[in-house]
Amino acid sequence: MLDTHCRKYIQPLIKSGASIAMKMGLSANDVTILAMILGVLSGVLTYFGMGMIGIALLWFSGYLDAVDGTIARETKSSSPFGTVMDITFDRIVEGAIIIGVAHKFPQFSFQSLLLAVSIIISMTIFLTTGPLAENKGEKSFHYQAGLAERSEGFIMLSLMILLGDKAGIIINIFTAIVLFTAYQRFLEARKILK
Template sequence: MLDTHARKYVEPYISSTGRVLLRMGLSANQVTWIAFLLGILTGPLIYFEQPIWAIVFLWLSGFLDAVDGSMARSSKKTSAWGTVMDITFDRIVELSVIVGLAARFPQAQFLLLLLTASIVFSMTVFLTVGALSEKKGIKSFYYQAGLAERTEGFILFTVMILFPAWLLWSTGLFLAVEVFTALQRMFEARRILREEE
């Protein structure tokens, strides 16, 4: 929801950072790799009880994940491979956070497993609709908006990392939001694909 409706407020910062990195000689794919490497450090930082650094790395990774797409579009070097890397690396970063939390807080492992399953469910619908739909958005595939997009996920991950005493409740909330988003996308997918038949 925030990625879709609030992007315009942060777009100037994303674009200006992209221009700076392009002038420094970095490519969009190189920034994708930097974002990925920063993001996967989040799990180990959670496990070794460094929650502030974990959150800093998570959000920096997420910011650069938005910057790389802006760089690719402004330099007219968007590619299918860049899209594959972007989507795949995003999921691995999310898994790093979940595995870090599960390793650090074993009492939450079952709920974290259900959260992972809900993310798989939601992303399966998202990617399938993107592949089947003829509509195109700012990205190289149809971007299906929903209640939980990447920013909402990062906000909930931040709460989970910062407030471990509330971990069961915050994980349960994240799970409910993901399931709602998956169902929301399923109903929208049915409407979109009927229109295209």
């Protein structure tokens, strides 16, 4: 929801980052890989109790995740494989945080597993609808907006890290939000793919 409605306000900042990265000779795929590495490192730092640094890296990873798409559009280098990398690496980052929290606070292992399954369900709908629906946006596939998009996910992941041994309620709320998003996407898919 935030990504869809607020992107226009932060796009100048993203465009500045893309300009800097391009001047450094980085391609969109280079930035995608860097974003994934920083995001995974965030999960590792969470596990080792360095949550604040982990959160900072998580958000910088998310920023770079937006920068890579801008680079691809600016340089007209968007590719199907770049899209696959982007979406796959996003899930790897989310998984790294969930695993980091689950290992650091084993009392939330089952709840973390339910969160991971809810993300799988929502992403399955998202990824099967994308290639089947007509694309009318600037992304390389049909983008299904929903209550839980990347920014909401980062907010919830950050709260999970911040609250530590009290993160269970956030994990449950995040799971409910992701499942609601899956429901939204399922209804939209039914409507546009009939």
